[in-house]
Each structure stands twice: as structure tokens, then as C-alpha cells.
Amino acid sequence: xxxxxxxxxxxxxxxxxxxxxxxxxxxxxxxxxxxxxxxxxxxxxxxxxxxxxxxxxxxxxxxxxxxxxxxxxxxxxxxxxxxxxxxxxxxxxxxxxxxxxxxxxxxxxxxxxxxxxxxxxxxxxxxxxxxxxxxxxxxxxxxxxxxxxxxxxxxxxxxxxxxxxxxxxxxxxxxxxxxxxxxxxxxxxxxxxxxxxxxxxxxxxxxxxxxxxxxxxxxxxxxxxxxxxxxxxxxxxxxxxxxxxxxxxxxxxxxxxxxxxxxxxxxxxxxxxxxxxxxxxxxxxxxxxxxxxxxxxxxxxxxxxxxxxxxxxxxxx
Ligand SMILES: NC(=O)C1=CN([C@@H]2O[C@H](COP(=O)(O)OP(=O)(O)OC[C@H]3O[C@@H](n4cnc5c(N)ncnc54)[C@H](O)[C@@H]3O)[C@@H](O)[C@H]2O)C=CC1
Ligand SMILES: O=C(CO)COP(=O)(O)O
Numbered sequence: 001x002x003x004x005x006x007x008x009x010x011x012x013x014x015x016x017x018x019x020x021x022x023x024x025x026x027x028x029x030x031x032x033x034x035x036x037x038x039x040x041x042x043x044x045x046x047x048x049x050x051x052x053x054x055x056x057x058x059x060x061x062x063x064x065x066x067x068x069x070x071x072x073x074x075x076x077x078x079x080x081x082x083x084x085x086x087x088x089x090x091x092x093x094x095x096x097x098x099x100x101x102x103x104x105x106x107x108x109x110x111x112x113x114x115x116x117x118x119x120x121x122x123x124x125x126x127x128x129x130x131x132x133x134x135x136x137x138x139x140x141x142x143x144x145x146x147x148x149x150x151x152x153x154x155x156x157x158x159x160x161x162x163x164x165x166x167x168x169x170x171x172x173x174x175x176x177x178x179x180x181x182x183x184x185x186x187x188x189x190x191x192x193x194x195x196x197x198x199x200x201x202x203x204x205x206x207x208x209x210x211x212x213x214x215x216x217x218x219x220x221x222x223x224x225x226x227x228x229x230x231x232x233x234x235x236x237x238x239x240x241x242x243x244x245x246x247x248x249x250x251x252x253x254x255x256x257x258x259x260x261x262x263x264x265x266x267x268x269x270x271x272x273x274x275x276x277x278x279x280x281x282x283x284x285x286x287x288x289x290x291x292x293x294x295x296x297x298x299x300x301x302x303x304x305x306x307x308x309x310x311x312x313x314x315x316x317x
Contacts, residue, residue, distance in 0.1 A: 005158060008064035009072055010081075012036050012057070013265070014131035015097055016072030017046040021135045024054035025161045031057050032064040049135045061088060068093050068158055070125065071113070075100025075180070076270050078109055082116035090117040095144070095155060096124045099179035099235075100267040101274035106281075108176035110145070121151050124172060125159065126179035127230040128238040130245070134164065141165045143231040145175035167230060174226025177217040182236040183247040183268030184275055185209030187292050189240035190251020194258075195302045205288060206240050212286040216275060219282045254295060255302050269296045287312060 004027035009016045012033025020031045031051070033043075040057045041050050051057065058064060065088060073081055075098040082089060094117060096109030107115065113122035123146035134140050144159060144166050146152035156168040169175055188209060192201045213236070214227045226232060239245040243252070247268040253260040260266075272293040279286040287309055294300035300308070 005068065006030065006066040007158070008032065008066035008069045010061065010064060010069060011072035011097075012043055012045075013072065013074075014043075014045040015134075016070070017043040017049065017051070018131035018134040019070060019072060019097065020051060020055045021046075021049060022137070022140075022161055022164050023159065024052040025163075027054065029055045030064040030066060031055055032059065032061050033057070034059070046131060046135055061085060065089075065092065068095060068155065070095045070097055071109075072097040074098060074265050075109060075267055076103060078102065079105065079107075079112050079116060082113060086116050089120065091119040092117075092121070093151065093155065094120045094122050095159075096122065096176075097126075098124075098267070099126060099176075099183055100271045101177075101180050101278070103270045103274045106274055106278050108173065108180065110147075110172045110176055121146070121148060123151065123155055124176045124179070125166075126175050126235070127167075128235040130238070130242070132244065137163055139163045139165070141167065141230055141234075143175050143229060144168045145172045145231070146170065147172050169226060169229070169231075171223045171226040173220050174217050174222030175229075175231040177220060177222055178213060178227050178229070178232030179235055180267070180271050181209075181213040181216065181275060181289070182232065182239050183266075184272045184289050184292050185213065185236060186239035186245055186247040187251040187254065187266075187268045187272065187296070188288050190245075190248040190253075191255035191292075191295065191302055191305075192251075194252035194255025195306075196255075197306070202240065206236060209240075209288050210236055212289055215284055216279055216282070216286060216289075219284055220278070257302075268292065272296055 127142035152168040160166045250266040276293040291305040
């Protein structure tokens with residue numbers, strides 16, 4: 001894996017497209033999408049962005065199997081996709097770009113890769129980064145997590161550009177749970193704002209939500225300091241405070257009692273249920289996560305969820 005080596009990206013949605021634009025600054029990129037036409041230069045999920053000449057588009061996965069393969073698919077699609085294409089993908093360096101917990105298995109993206117492709121070297125790219133910012137060339141810092149440190153160093157170098165600054169860690173569980181759980185808390189933050197509860201309530205949700213993220217992640221084997229990094233606190237702050245976030249916007253609509261376009265990817269909905277199940281299995285109390293899961297599944301209203309949170313016994317911070 002040399003600097004400037006070709007990169008394949010599977011998934012031509014907002015994030016796959018944005019990464020293709022950014023990584024084209026350092027070498028050839030092949031972008032595969034299930035609906036892509038060969039030669040297509042504009043992506044429906046990434047408006048106003050034309051792919052640079054270094055990006056080749058294809059509808060044949062075989063064309064995108066380069067030394068590094070980024071999997072820019074939603075978390076709930078990853079397992080089925082990998083199983084379907086395991087024969088082509090196993091044995092490669094596979095970098096998941098998804099932020100979520102698989103609802104069926106309770107696994108994060110790296111474990112999902114390992115289950116479907118046991119001979120692959122799995123990693124995850126996460127951290128605070130809106131696709132529309134990356135595609136515009138705005139400065140962005142990400143976290144690359146891989147259990148194999150030498151591979152983490154190689155991937156860090158291969159995926160960094162002058163404006164895309166990639167940090168690395170071997171704490172895979174911490175990095176991927178930070179990215180997954182911040183989406184759940186962002187729905188809660190959006191719902192609080194949408195319901196008119198105000199910025200003070202949002203600050204409480206961010207802070208207590210961060211405590212929940214850390215509790216679950218540490219219980220699953222993460223290092224607590226990973227949660228204070230880009231992939232945890234960094235992404236939590238971004239997603240809970242910007243209408244650029246789909247999870248936050250979904251929460252806004254939920255809180256305001258308004259409809260939300262079901263075609264938009266909102267990772268926090270499935271992940272809230274998956275995280276609530278993990279918490280039950282671990283014997284942990286994650287009240288905000290449980291409230292988001294209940295809200296999303298129609299088991300609670302915004303008013304009953306708030307009442308339940310406020311009625312909890314007083315405790316030490
Ligand atoms: N959009 C953003 O700003 C960022 C997104 N991410 C993460 O990237 C992941 C992907 O999100 P986006 O690209 O934004 O979503 P998106 O909704 O824009 O695109 C998803 C793409 O995956 C494709 N897809 C879905 N299921 C598939 C399947 N079974 N087989 C093949 N292709 C399939 C869709 O056709 C679509 O092109 C999510 O986990 C998200 O959290 C991470 C950082 C930033
Ligand atoms: O993960 C993201 C930014 O880091 C994108 O957030 P949304 O999926 O909520 O749009």
C-alpha cells in the first residue's frame with residue numbers, strides 16, 4: 001500500500017461521494033454505486049458537486065477492488081452487502097465508513113466485516129465530518145481505527161490529504177461506538193429543540209448523553225479517553241448542534257411532530273434500538289438512549305419521554 005495507491009469506494013451516497021472527491025487529490029479513486037452509470041459525474045446525494053477527473057465511476061464491483069476498499073454504506077446494509085460479496089472482498093484491507101450498530105447482531109462495522117470476511121483486515125473511518133464539508137474541500141479531522149497498529153499507520157497515511165487530517169487509534173470498539181452512539185444522542189438533542197425545550201435542555205442531553213456513550217463503550221471494552229476524542233465527543237458536538245446533521249434534523253421533526261422523508265439515511269434510529277438492547281444485556285442504565293429508542297418505535301411521545309427522564313431519582317453527577 002503506497003502513498004497515492006488506487007482506492008476503491010463501495011457506496012456512492014453522500015459520504016462515499018465526498019470521500020471520492022477528497023481522496024482524488026492524492027491518486028486515482030474508483031467509486032462503485034449500485035445505481036451508478038459508468039461515466040456518471042454527478043451524484044444525487046451530493047448536490048452541486050462534480051466528481052474530479054481522478055475519480056472513475058462504475059457499476060461493477062470488480063472494478064473498485066483496489067489495495068484499499070472503503071465501505072461507504074449505511075450500517076444496517078453492511079452485513080448483507082458483505083455476505084453477498086464476501087468472495088470478492090475477503091482478504092482485503094476493508095475500511096468501514098458507517099456509523100452504527102447492526103440491529104440483528106449487535107455488532108459494530110468492524111466486527112461485521114470480520115464475521116463476513118474473516119481474512120480481511122478491517123478498519124473503521126469515523127469522526128466529525130459532514131459529507132458536504134469534505135466535498136467542498138473544507139478542513140476536516142477524522143479517526144482511523146484498526147486493531148493492527150502497522151495497518152492503522154499505513155491507512156492513516158493513505159487516507160490523509162492536505163485538508164483531510166486523519167488521526168489513528170487501535171481502540172476500534174471505542175471509535176466505532178462513539179460514532180454510532182452520537183447519532184442516537186443527536187436525535188434526542190434535535191427532539192428537545194424541536195419540542196421547544198431550549199438550549200439548556202440540549203446541553204444537558206449532550207452531557208448526559210456523553211456519559212451514556214462512555215458507559216456503554218467502556219463496558220464493551222473501549223478506552224474512556226477514546227470517547228473524548230474526535231470519534232466520540234468531537235462528532236457528538238457536531239451532530240447535536242448543526243442542522244447539517246440528518247440525525248439532528250430527524251430529531252427536530254420528531255420533537256415538532258412533523259413528518260420526515262423516510263428515504264433519508266438516519267443511522268440513529270436502528271442504532272438506538274441496538275444500543276438499548278446491548279445496554280440491557282450489559283445491565284446498564286442508558287435512559288436517553290432508551291427514550292430515543294421508545295420515541296422512534298412509537299412507544300413514547302416527546303412529552304412522556306421527557307416526563308420519564310425528569311422523574312428519575314436524583315443522583316450524584
Ligand atoms: N453523510 C455524511 O455526512 C456522513 C456519513 N457517514 C456515514 O456514512 C454511512 C453512509 O452514509 P451516507 O453516504 O451519508 O448515506 P446516503 O444515504 O447518502 O448513501 C447511502 C448509499 O448506500 C447505498 N446503499 C444502501 N444500501 C445498499 C446496499 N445494500 N447495497 C449497495 N448499496 C447500498 C445507497 O444506494 C446510497 O448510495 C452512514 O453510516 C453514515 O453515518 C459518516 C460521516 C459523514
Ligand atoms: O456523521 C456525520 C457527521 O460526522 C453525519 O451525521 P448525520 O448522519 O446525522 O448527517
